[in-house]
Amino acid sequence: MQKVAFVGYRGMVGSVLMERMRAENDFKGFEPFFASTSQAGTKAPDIGGAPGQSLPPVADAHDFDFLSGMDIIVTCQGSGYTQKMHPALKASGWNGYWIDAASALRMNDDSIIVLDPVNRHVIDKAIDAGIKNYIGGNCTVSLMLMAIGTLFKQGYIEWMTSMTYQAASGAGAKNMRELVAQMKMIGDRSAGLLADPGAAILELDRHVLATMTSSEFETENFGAPLAGNLLPWIDAGMADGRTKEEWKGFAETNKILENTPPIPIDGICVRIGAMRCHSQAMTIKLTKDIPVQDISTMIAESNEWVRVVPNVRETVVRDLTPAAVTGKLEIPVGRIRKLGMGGQYLGLFTVGDQLLWGAAEPVRRMLNILLGRV
Numbered sequence: 001m002q003k004v005a006f007v008g009y010r011g012m013v014g015s016v017l018m019e020r021m022r023a024e025n026d027f028k029g030f031e032p033f034f035a036s037t038s039q040a041g042t043k044a045p046d047i048g049g050a051p052g053q054s055l056p057p058v059a060d061a062h063d064f065d066f067l068s069g070m071d072i073i074v075t076c077q078g079s080g081y082t083q084k085m086h087p088a089l090k091a092s093g094w095n096g097y098w099i100d101a102a103s104a105l106r107m108n109d110d111s112i113i114v115l116d117p118v119n120r121h122v123i124d125k126a127i128d129a130g131i132k133n134y135i136g137g138n139c140t141v142s143l144m145l146m147a148i149g150t151l152f153k154q155g156y157i158e159w160m161t162s163m164t165y166q167a168a169s170g171a172g173a174k175n176m177r178e179l180v181a182q183m184k185m186i187g188d189r190s191a192g193l194l195a196d197p198g199a200a201i202l203e204l205d206r207h208v209l210a211t212m213t214s215s216e217f218e219t220e221n222f223g224a225p226l227a228g229n230l231l232p233w234i235d236a237g238m239a240d241g242r243t244k245e246e247w248k249g250f251a252e253t254n255k256i257l258e259n260t261p262p263i264p265i266d267g268i269c270v271r272i273g274a275m276r277c278h279s280q281a282m283t284i285k286l287t288k289d290i291p292v293q294d295i296s297t298m299i300a301e302s303n304e305w306v307r308v309v310p311n312v313r314e315t316v317v318r319d320l321t322p323a324a325v326t327g328k329l330e331i332p333v334g335r336i337r338k339l340g341m342g343g344q345y346l347g348l349f350t351v352g353d354q355l356l357w358g359a360a361e362p363v364r365r366m367l368n369i370l371l372g373r374v
Contacts, residue, residue, distance in 0.1 A: 002371065005033045005070040007061045008077030009045060012173045013101050017076060017360040022048040026364065029371060033070065035061040037077065061085075064092060072097045074367055076360075079104035086133075097370055101136045101363050106252060113137045113256045114366045116374065117303040118149040122258055123369060134366045137256060138248040139358030140164050140269070140278050145256060146331045146357050147350040148282070150302035151295070152257055158285040158344075159264040162249055166234060166269060167322065168226065169276035169354050175221045179273060182218060182227035186211050222271070231271040245269040277322030278358060279351040281335075289343035292336055299333055305357070309334030325351050329361065 008014045021027055027047040034044045036058050044055035059066045061081070067073060067089055073096060075081060082104040089098075098105075105111045111133040112126045113119075123134070136142070144162055151157050168179040189211045193199040211217060212225040224231055235245040246269050254262040272279075300308045309320045309332045318324065320334040331352045339345040352358060368374040 002030045002071040003033060003069060004030050004072045004074060004367070005035050005059070005067060007035045007037075007073065007075040007081065008101075009034055010036065010039065011076055011078075012169065012176075013355060013359045013363075014076035016355045017074075017101075017364055018045060018047075020356070020360055020364050022046075024364075026368065029373070030072075033059060033066075035059040035063070035066065037061045037081065064089065068092060068094050070096055072099065072367065072370060074099045074363065076101040076363070078102050095132065098133045099135075099363055099366050099370075100133070101359055103135075103138065105133050106135045106137065107255065108133065111135050113252055114362045115142050115145055115149075115256055116362070116365050116369060117305070118145045118153075119256050119258075122256070123366070127370075134370075136359060136362045136366075138245070138252050139170055139354045140166060140245070140280060141249055141252045141256070142362060143278055143331065143350065143352035143354070143358050144249075144280055144282070145253065146303065146352060147280075147306060147333045148284075148299060148348070149257075150298050151284070151286075152253070152259070152263065154298070156286050156288070156290060157263055158287045160282060160284045162265065162267040163281045163283075164245075164267065164269045165230075165272045165274070165279040165281075166245075167272065167274040167276050167278055167354055170234070170278065170358075171221065171271065175226075176275060178218055178221045179226050179275070182212075182225060183273075185217060186227055226271060226273050228273070230273070232268060234269040234271055242266070243269060274322040275326065276353060276355050277325050277351055278354045279322060279349065281349050282347065283339065284346040284348070286344045286346055292338060292346075295346065296336055299336075305329050306331045306333060308332075308336065311335055311337060320349060320351060322351055325353055327356075328353060329356055331357060 009018050039058050040060040042058045044058055079102040082100055082102050106113055112131055114134045115137055116123055168176045186208055190207055193204045193207055235243045237243055250265040253265055296308045307330055309315055316334050320332050333350045335349040337347055339347045365374055
């Protein structure tokens with residue numbers, strides 16, 4: 001029976017992965033082990049097993065002897081851990097499978113970015129070729145491809161821009177807490193004006209702005225207010241004016257799909273005050289004029305999770321929002337229409353849970369592929 005170690009299972013992505021694996025009864029058919037950088041020696045987490053089932057205590061995630069005994073290592077610990085441990089393990093002769101939610105290895109030649117509803121053929125070919133590193137993709141890229149990957153695969157996209165509206169969760173748990181703390185301070189300090197029906201709206205507006213710009217407003221993680229605001233910059237800057245997050249849309253999409261030549265993809269990535277769902281507005285130049293109904297049908301039939309939302313106000317504002325999708329595997333796609341520039345120009349909008357298909361779910365499914373269950 002194969003031995004599988006889980007590292008970083010207590011963090012945000014790791015916790016969602018554990019939750020999904022328990023929900024799907026995935027902890028079977030292999031020997032599970034848990035390792036931590038800070039909790040070695042503690043009791044292993046509940047995996048929903050049979051009463052009385054016992055697991056070894058949590059191991060030290062830096063213990064080479066422990067890790068070298070694993071057939072598969074699944075890590076959600078982050079790029080720093082990967083950069084330290086992965087090359088050292090490989091240098092020691094370890095030849096197991098490395099499944100990783102972090103970005104450190106994504107663009108390496110000996111790594112495959114995994115999103116099996118979109119690139120299962122690439123994954124299968126890599127397994128047959130002896131590739132050992134399988135890495136979850138950038139969250140916005142994965143969510144975008146879950147929505148419209150079929151248009152890429154059928155050769156219908158000449159170029160695309162994706163303007164993203166990314167949730168606080170993409171920056172980490174501390175950032176999510178900071179967003180809620182910002183919301184609370186705005187609400188608390190505006191409570192008196194909100195309770196007074198006669199208060200002038202401009203007075204309330206000035207009061208909110210004064211709160212957001214005060215020295216007491218918590219901005220340690222974002223560096224600026226996010227509640228009641230937005231931040232049109234995500235990740236490090238690059239020499240050509242893009243941020244690294246914007247570059248990933250081009251680089252990772254083309255690697256996932258093995259596009260040759262690569263398809264031009266660009267856009268602007270914006271952080272907004274949603275908690276854990278990323279949204280994207282896409283402008284697509286099609287390779288030919290395809291009727292909107294045909295496009296909608298292709299998208300709807302591309303995988304079991306995508307759902308086309310009719311372009312009607314009541315349906316859009318109910319179903320095509322972060323609040324409607326949080327905690328769900330569903331990938332709604334809507335506002336599908338031809339743009340005024342001509343029949344080859346398509347606009348649409350999609351939203352998805354950044355912690356599910358954007359992070360944990362591709363990793364969970366990749367483990368099941370290696371275990372022969374998907």
